[in-house]
Amino acid sequence: MDICRAMAGLFMLACFVGCAAQRPEVTAQPVATSPTLQGGQPVRTQQGSGAQDLLYITDREPTADSGNRLSYGAKRAIYLSFGSVSIAPRRYASAGRKEFRVDAVSEAGRFPATPYGVVATANGLRRTPQAVAAHEQAVASLQAQIGRRLAAAERKEVVVFVHGYNNSFEDAALATDEICRSLQNQFVCIVLTWPAGGAGGSFFGYNIDRESSEFAVADFKKAVRVIAGTKGVERLHLLAHSRGTDVLASVVQQLAIEAYVSRSSLWQRYKIANAVFFAPDIDLDVASSKLFAWVSDPDLAFGSKSTPSALPSQGSMHLTVYSSPRDEALKASTLISGSALRLGQLAVGNLPSDRGEAASKWAGLHMGGLVDFVEYSGGSGFIGHSYFLSDATIKTDLVALIRDRAKAGDPRRQLVEIKRPFWRTSDAQQAAR
Numbered sequence: 001m002d003i004c005r006a007m008a009g010l011f012m013l014a015c016f017v018g019c020a021a022q023r024p025e026v027t028a029q030p031v032a033t034s035p036t037l038q039g040g041q042p043v044r045t046q047q048g049s050g051a052q053d054l055l056y057i058t059d060r061e062p063t064a065d066s067g068n069r070l071s072y073g074a075k076r077a078i079y080l081s082f083g084s085v086s087i088a089p090r091r092y093a094s095a096g097r098k099e100f101r102v103d104a105v106s107e108a109g110r111f112p113a114t115p116y117g118v119v120a121t122a123n124g125l126r127r128t129p130q131a132v133a134a135h136e137q138a139v140a141s142l143q144a145q146i147g148r149r150l151a152a153a154e155r156k157e158v159v160v161f162v163h164g165y166n167n168s169f170e171d172a173a174l175a176t177d178e179i180c181r182s183l184q185n186q187f188v189c190i191v192l193t194w195p196a197g198g199a200g201g202s203f204f205g206y207n208i209d210r211e212s213s214e215f216a217v218a219d220f221k222k223a224v225r226v227i228a229g230t231k232g233v234e235r236l237h238l239l240a241h242s243r244g245t246d247v248l249a250s251v252v253q254q255l256a257i258e259a260y261v262s263r264s265s266l267w268q269r270y271k272i273a274n275a276v277f278f279a280p281d282i283d284l285d286v287a288s289s290k291l292f293a294w295v296s297d298p299d300l301a302f303g304s305k306s307t308p309s310a311l312p313s314q315g316s317m318h319l320t321v322y323s324s325p326r327d328e329a330l331k332a333s334t335l336i337s338g339s340a341l342r343l344g345q346l347a348v349g350n351l352p353s354d355r356g357e358a359a360s361k362w363a364g365l366h367m368g369g370l371v372d373f374v375e376y377s378g379g380s381g382f383i384g385h386s387y388f389l390s391d392a393t394i395k396t397d398l399v400a401l402i403r404d405r406a407k408a409g410d411p412r413r414q415l416v417e418i419k420r421p422f423w424r425t426s427d428a429q430q431a432a433r
Contacts, residue, residue: 052086052185053085054087054173054191055083055085055149055188055190055191056083056173056193057082057190057220058081058082058169059076059216060075060076060077060169060193060194061073061076070105070106071105072105073195073197074195074212075195075198078114079110080110080114080222082107082108082109084106084108084145085102085105086104087173102173108142108145109138109141109142111134111222112131117131139229143231146190146227146230147232149188153187155187156232156234157188157233157234158190158233159187160224160238160239161175161189161190161191161239162220162240162241163193163240163241163242164196165209166197166209168197169193175191175389178389182399183399192223194212194216195212195215196209196212197209206336213247217250220251224251224255224272228269228271233271236270236271237274238251238252238276239274239275240277241278241388242278242280242344245278248277249287252266252290253290256294256295257294257300260312261300261302261303262303263302267316272317273316274319274402275318275319275320276319276322276402278394279322279323279327279329279344280321280323280342281333282344283340283342284341284342284346314370318370318372319371319372321344322374322387323344323375324344324376324377324384325346327384327385328385331345347375348422371421372420372422372423373423375418375424376425393414396414397413397415397425400412400414
């Protein structure tokens, strides 16, 4: 890589802000402590008028500022916390546009510090009873939080969002809120937020965030298990943007293997109906390996033995990848990573020439209808990386996918078929905006 290309990548990364460009306003409220220090009672904070309550789950370290306000920073915590974050309208909307802010954050519980305690016994290694009891208490508390929201929701379905690089806790909450509002607040919405926004290191903290995203996989896998196991959850939709798609890809890969070896599937065991990747900042080959390689492994045990030629029914499970060859942030990431192509840049016309065999498999019917690649043909600003929040075409398509359960090819999706499973957003729809 020559110096000019490297400097260009560094410049773009300086502008690369994941899925939110502006820091939200936060109002004062008391710092919440772990419920174990308050008799097991969840911390509650009064919400402002018109506030929407979201559930957050995070392995960020809690922070408090001079105003004694609770939030979560960019440092990693060795435990998983969860609670409520309320989003309220700003006091003063700019240019007549209604905007929102984080109004209050209240922690409801924590899982034990990881790794959990393990002791050697005469019968081998065992988890300590204290760790197991604390874990089970946290599971029950988190599922109670989800259950309360399910009871009030029109749809007994959960939408989970995982943000990207350089996002604060507040950024992640506001992005999740916007997705939930697009879905008309019919679903239970959860923000899974990892320790992004790390400062220092090289490439404007990108390398720190990359390792923090890898750190979050084990915690988020645990969170998805708990969410899916909550009584009353009918369907689970997992959404991710940018660097968060690598986190989600790893979580899906590991849960898929867990399901397979127990003679089940992601749909049957975890109720995962959709995995949606927006502008995925993940190498094309790495994505293919994580998402599809395990499926093609004939030696992977299905129960007690391998079944080389058979796979269990995937049910309603579906993967949708939104990409844009105009994504400047991913061009920078490609330069920095030395990648052939990021998944979020994927288009039929720009597959690497030495990936012909893989491309032929992706472009055929080999995926069995399990995946669709949607190319965004708009520009959406200078960087063109956060179109999932800023572009009405993509937001409309997401609503049709999640809320209306419309498949690609359904008129409600307004997609133009290239060659299945490749699609393109409608130019006519964008021109009409």
